[in-house]
Amino acid sequence: MAKKSFRQALNEALHLEMARDPRVIMMGEDLTGGAGAKGVQDAWGGAFGVTKGLLDAFGPERIRDTPISEAAFVGAAAGAALTGMRPIAEIMFVDFAGVCLDQIMNQAAKFRFMFGGRAKTPLVIRATYGAGSRSGSQHTQALYPIFTHIPGLKVVIPSNPYDAKGLLLQAIRDDDPVIFLEHKMLYDTVGEVPDGSYTIPFGEARVVRDGKDVMIVAIGRMVGVAEEAARQLASEGISACIVDPRTTSPLDEDTLLEVAEKIGRVVIVDEANPRCSVATDISALLADKCFDALKAPIKLVTAPHAPVPYAPNLEDAYIPTPEAVSKVVKSIVKR
Amino acid sequence: MSLIEAVTIPKWGMTMTEGTITQWMIGEGETVVRGQEILEIETTKVTNVLEAAAGGILRRVVLPEGTTAPVGALAGVIADEAATAEEIDAFIASYADRLGTGEGGEGGAAAPRTVTVDGATINLLEAGEASEDIVLFLHGFGGDLTTWLFNQPAVAEKMRTVSVDLPGHGGSSPAAGNDVVSTISSTVGAATRDLGQGKIHLVGHSFGGAIAARIAASDPTRVASLTLLAPIGLSKTMSRDFLVDFIAAERRRPLQGVLERLFADPSKITNDMVEGTLRFKRLEGVPEALSAIADAIADEDRQLQSIGETLGALACPVLLIWGEQDQIVPAPNAGDLPANVELRIIPDVGHMPQMEASSTVNDAIIENINRA
Numbered sequence: 008m009a010k011k012s013f014r015q016a017l018n019e020a021l022h023l024e025m026a027r028d029p030r031v032i033m034m035g036e037d038l039t040g041g042a043g044a045k046g047v048q049d050a051w052g053g054a055f056g057v058t059k060g061l062l063d064a065f066g067p068e069r070i071r072d073t074p075i076s077e078a079a080f081v082g083a084a085a086g087a088a089l090t091g092m093r094p095i096a097e098i099m100f101v102d103f104a105g106v107c108l109d110q111i112m113n114q115a116a117k118f119r120f121m122f123g124g125r126a127k128t129p130l131v132i133r134a135t136y137g138a139g140s141r142s143g144s145q146h147t148q149a150l151y152p153i154f155t156h157i158p159g160l161k162v163v164i165p166s167n168p169y170d171a172k173g174l175l176l177q178a179i180r181d182d183d184p185v186i187f188l189e190h191k192m193l194y195d196t197v198g199e200v201p202d203g204s205y206t207i208p209f210g211e212a213r214v215v216r217d218g219k220d221v222m223i224v225a226i227g228r229m230v231g232v233a234e235e236a237a238r239q240l241a242s243e244g245i246s247a248c249i250v251d252p253r254t255t256s257p258l259d260e261d262t263l264l265e266v267a268e269k270i271g272r273v274v275i276v277d278e279a280n281p282r283c284s285v286a287t288d289i290s291a292l293l294a295d296k297c298f299d300a301l302k303a304p305i306k307l308v309t310a311p312h313a314p315v316p317y318a319p320n321l322e323d324a325y326i327p328t329p330e331a332v333s334k335v336v337k338s339i340v341k342r
Numbered sequence: 343m344s345l346i347e348a349v350t351i352p353k354w355g356m357t358m359t360e361g362t363i364t365q366w367m368i369g370e371g372e373t374v375v376r377g378q379e380i381l382e383i384e385t386t387k388v389t390n391v392l393e394a395a396a397g398g399i400l401r402r403v404v405l406p407e408g409t410t411a412p413v414g415a416l417a418g419v420i421a422d423e424a425a426t427a428e429e430i431d432a433f434i435a436s437y438a439d440r441l442g443t444g445e446g447g448e449g450g451a452a453a454p455r456t457v458t459v460d461g462a463t464i465n466l467l468e469a470g471e472a473s474e475d476i477v478l479f480l481h482g483f484g485g486d487l488t489t490w491l492f493n494q495p496a497v498a499e500k501m502r503t504v505s506v507d508l509p510g511h512g513g514s515s516p517a518a519g520n521d522v523v524s525t526i527s528s529t530v531g532a533a534t535r536d537l538g539q540g541k542i543h544l545v546g547h548s549f550g551g552a553i554a555a556r557i558a559a560s561d562p563t564r565v566a567s568l569t570l571l572a573p574i575g576l577s578k579t580m581s582r583d584f585l586v587d588f589i590a591a592e593r594r595r596p597l598q599g600v601l602e603r604l605f606a607d608p609s610k611i612t613n614d615m616v617e618g619t620l621r622f623k624r625l626e627g628v629p630e631a632l633s634a635i636a637d638a639i640a641d642e643d644r645q646l647q648s649i650g651e652t653l654g655a656l657a658c659p660v661l662l663i664w665g666e667q668d669q670i671v672p673a674p675n676a677g678d679l680p681a682n683v684e685l686r687i688i689p690d691v692g693h694m695p696q697m698e699a700s701s702t703v704n705d706a707i708i709e710n711i712n713r714a
Binding site: 008169173212217241242 | 362384408409410513592593594595612613614617621624625626627
């Protein structure tokens, strides 16, 4: 099977679904490299190269470069979704959701409920997230806890190219607003991705690897960190199972509980800040529902409660590392 | 000279590079007979038990439980009483040198390739010595060529082997047309004709058994032997539930429950097996393709294929192997089978004898080939 990058996998999903469904349109800043200006169109394929080639294939009516106003184009996309389109709005950095949170939180997320279930809002908001790119604290946050907290939104955080394609296709076909978060440091990661269409259902965790001594729960880029930790631990005779929830809303509670009950030791790795986070949420779930099966305290490995630093050495220290995960695992696995 | 035999980490399937010793089933100093289960090894794909390739005494455990080591690494030493401790030490030392030179490591792992016949793409994996005749492995409903990961390497030590993804499965394109069984068997037959002019020994599992029978019927002079594992088409009944539930299971937990019905011991199922099956089933068009095949296999509780007459008309050796605990395709009564067909039942095994009792099955395949 062909190996493709995370970026290619997303690009393929967009091409396939726009070809299949004429209702799919895209809106965002610099999707085609500056509409209305002189010069080469689509030179970069968007700020991160994900939308490359879409302008040529589907034209400016369906691939819409917007002014720099998230409030305007996210609101427009939500409205278009209500009328039967399947818009994909791209927020270049999820941090910018700050200027259009009303459109997301008070409008799109509420339509289904406030209109008596008679309105569908098949809106996808794609955005990059995450630290590691030396982009400073306004372009690097992992804000999925905020969206996960809001009923009416679905929140998707792929960790690898295969999942990225299948989850994006599912997101576009879903009838509810979906926040689709792409870690910028994952775009160049490579994995096996089928050429054709396939969808991965939401609320379906992936068991990344089997193990019997500890369950490591990880999301997005942290899955790779957990895998590296698991390799280190395996060489020391500790067998780690890794569970990737893939979507934080809906959350696959059944798989988390099943594996936690079987293994009894849990470490949750999360790049987001630790207060009111997905890590604390899953920790509370497990403490509530399978306390008797636990053999050790649930441990969290997260970023500190601080903005992402700009200084490279501090940014590196901010992000959970495989070594930090291994150390915490060893603190609860009695040998 | 005393007998000293190495117990090494085996290579189960192309992608296996290392294995973890999960359990030694015998202790140092205990006697083992050839074929006895001695070592449980876990890989990312599968957990399986290694059987002793030689009888003797387990004189030394080199890799203790919990260690992970590359394919070909020395896990233990079986020797007779005459071997001295010094001889065994020297053997272990020589083994370390051998591994260092690359022997027993990658071992020329083959990768699958695709061939095109009549506009269809067939994914296949070749392995083994160059020989005029080939052994052709045909998997069952919903499977792919990796179902033979414990078998193809063993048979490849004797002969040239080819395993294929049947049309509509794995890396092969879907079968077109109304009569899927005919389409699949003629496509596979054509694909293998391009591989050589010699005879073919067919090994088929479940639905693949019916495909093997069709190929044999259409070209009897070319087929040298048939070894069929729990094939469809020999008893009148079977439950359609498995086929329907397999197609319907879109998520990990329900699919795990469906796959468990295949094995006498469900702990043989790994997460990668479930994930791999889900990835196949998610592809656009696959559920429809599988439904078409399911409709050709059984209606409510009646089998729709019949291969008894075909097998009875063949002049070549025909061996049937069945797991005693098979919950999917019931074994026929030996008395109802044509006289030229031999039936062997393996105890404590379900619908997947090729994985659950791989050594027994491998020996039987080679024995049947040698009878031709």
